[in-house]
Amino acid sequence: MYHPLVCAALLLFSFCFRVDCLQLSDCNKTYVPLIPDAELITNLSLRNCSLPRLENAFFVRFSHLLQLEVQNSGLSDLDDFSLNGLAKLQSFSLSHNNLSSLRSWSSEPLAALTTLDLSYNRLAKLRENSFSLFPHLQQINLASNHISQIAEDSFHGLAHLKHLILSGNRLQHIDGTFFQGLHRLSSLALQHNLxxxxxxxxxxxxxxxxxxxxxxxxxxxxxFLSQRGLARLVHLNLSKNQVQKLEDQGFSKNFELQALDLSHNNLTELKKETFSGLDSLERLNISYNNIHLMDAESLEFLSSLIQIDVSHNRLTTLPVQIFQANSQLEDVVLAHNRVKALSPLIFKHQNYLRYIQLAGNILDKAEFLESLSPSLNRLSLNVDLSSNRLQSVSMKDLLHFRHINLADNNWSCAWLVGNLVRKLPPSINFARPWTVLNNWSENLANIQGVDCTEGNTNRSIILLNVGEVLHNENTNCGGELTYDEPNPSPPPLTWPKIPTDRFDSRSVIIWMLVAIAIAFAGLRWLRRFVDRNENRTGERLKALNDMYVSKWQPTRKDQQRS
Incomplete structure (x- = not known):
């Protein structure tokens, strides 16, 4: 007995003139042979079905199929010739199944197949000539399997392969024969292996x-980076490994490299020749390491550098000429180090800066903000100096930045108050968010505050916008002030009783409408009164005129007779 939804779908398809794309779910292998006009379907998707095994020539009726997906269907085996008849197939996906072995599953080459997805299965080994009947493959996805072995010539004959994904497997060693012969390979994903x-x-x-x-x-x-096969490499991700040292000129043959990620390793220092040859490098990420020393000329070869991230390291100081050769820099991230002081001239040669991140250091001065390049557009510059040890800064130099974050520093209370009473632009931020438990108002649980020091005393200043406090939440129904019962505040000696109107805003509006209606009625009555008087005056004038004419008419007739 068929599933009601599937039967309805098949009945609907039987009345259609042509079906190009068909998607089925919660089905089993008895439904597929019942699909009418199978030779007209070009895209078939079977998801969340019950298909533990596919027999020989299972899709032989789908002779015009271009795309086939059998996903998340518990598939564990395919007969040797289960793909027979799919000569035009271009894309084939068996992801999220239980396949443990890989075969061609066809008696003849599938010459049109260009994309093969076998991700999220249980493949443990790739044997020789595993893809020999798919000679025109351009993309293979083998991610999230159990692959620990790749036999020699596993990818033999794939002269057109461009993208190979082997991430999330159990590879421990990369042999020189694994990818031999893949001359057109453009991207290779080996992340999250062993x-x-x-x-x-x-x-x-x-x-x-x-x-x-x-x-x-x-x-x-x-x-391995020194081999000539990686000379055209553009993107290289080496993060989350255990690299402790970078050899001098180790990247010298990667002269087209534009993005390099070395974050989350165990690097301790950067020498002069570390990045030699990387003239095209634009983005460098060396965050989350143990770097405590950067040579003054360690970045001199990176003339095209746009972004650099050295955050979460152990730097205590930076040479004044560290960025001298990097005139194209836009983003500099030095957050969460131990930098105590920066030379005022450290960013003198940067005309395109957009973002300087120095949060989480121990800076006690920010003199470099006064010596930025005169050609730099400060209205596009964001600076983060939060969580340092600044006591004061020159405010006149901070008025024209796009945004500057100064929260959580060791401000002098006298200096801070003197500047907070001034009207500062919204681009300058001193406050940091606080979560306060109180019984005064629920709307003030998250507030803004600033810490400062006065002598040896630490103080906190709460910043409130008084205009946003709702006074009706602080009063009871009778309009009298409420008191804090544990700590009552006594009223003044004389407490004047001021009469208050009981009219609310709705009453005021109603009375205004009544007044307007009365005014319109009065005007209308006045207009009628004036019109009535005018009519009476007109009638009187007309009557007098008629009397005057009737008096003179006989005399004029007599004159005509004579």
Missing amino acids: IESIEMDSFESNTHLRSLRLDGNQLVSLQ
Whole structure:
């Protein structure tokens, strides 16, 4: 007995003239043979079905199929010829199933197939010539399997392959034969494996490789980067590994590299020759390391650098000429280090700065803000100096920034109050959010405040917008003030009783409408009175005129007779 929804769908399809795309869910393998006009369907999607096994020639009726998806259907096995008849198939997905072995599943090559998705299965090994009957594949997704072994020539014959995804597997070593012959490979994803080592010639034949992801592995050495196969690499992600040292000129052959991520490693220092040859590098991320020393010339080869992130390290100082060669810098992130002082001239050569992040350091002065490049557009600059040890700053130099965050510093109370009483632009922020438990008002649970020091005493200033406080929440129904019972505040000696009107806003509006209606009625009555008087006056004038004419008419007739 068929599922009611499936039967209704099949009945609906039987009345259609042509069906190009068909999606079925919660079905089983007995429904697929019942689909009418199967030879007209070009896109078939089977999701959340019960299909533990596909027999030979299972899709033979779908001769014009271009895209086929069998996802999340408990599929664990396909017969050797289950894909027979799909000569035009271009995209094939078996993701989120239980496949443990990989075969061609066809007696003849599927020459039109360009995309194959086998992610989220249970594949443990890739054997030789695993994709030999798919010669024109351009993308293979093998992510989130259990692959720990890749046999030699597993990808043999895939001369057109451009994108290979092997992330989320159990690879421990990259052999020189794994990717041999993939001359057109453009992107390779190996993140979140267990890779400890990579042989020197692993990517020697991948001369078109542009993107390489190795983040989330256990790499200690990066010597493989010196091979010539990575000369055209543009994006390289090495974050979340165990790299402790960068060899001098280790990136010298990656001269087209534009984005390099070395975050979450164990780096301790950057030397002069560390980034030698990276003239095209635009984005460098070395955050979350243990860097305590940066050579004054460690960034001199990065003439195209736009963004640099050195946050969450152990830097205590920076050389004054550290950014001298990086005139194109836009974003500088130095947050959460131990920097105590910066030279006033450290950003003198940067004309395109948009963001300076220095939060979470121990700076006690911000003199560099006074010596920024005169060609710099300060209205586009964001500066974050929060959570430092600043006691005072020159306010005249901060009035024209796009935004500057000065919260959570060791401000002098006298200096702070003297500046807070002035009307500061909204681009300057001194306050940090506080969560306060109180019985005064629920709307004031989250407030803004500033900490300051007065001598050896720490004080806090709460910033409130008095105009936003709702007074009716502080009064009872009778209009009398409410008191805090545990700590009552006595009223003044003389408490005048001021009579209050009982009219609320609705009553006022009603009385105004009544007054307007009365005024209109009065005007209308006055207009009628005036019109009535005018009519009476007109009637009197007309009567007098008629009397005058009737008096003279006989005399005129007599004159005509004579």
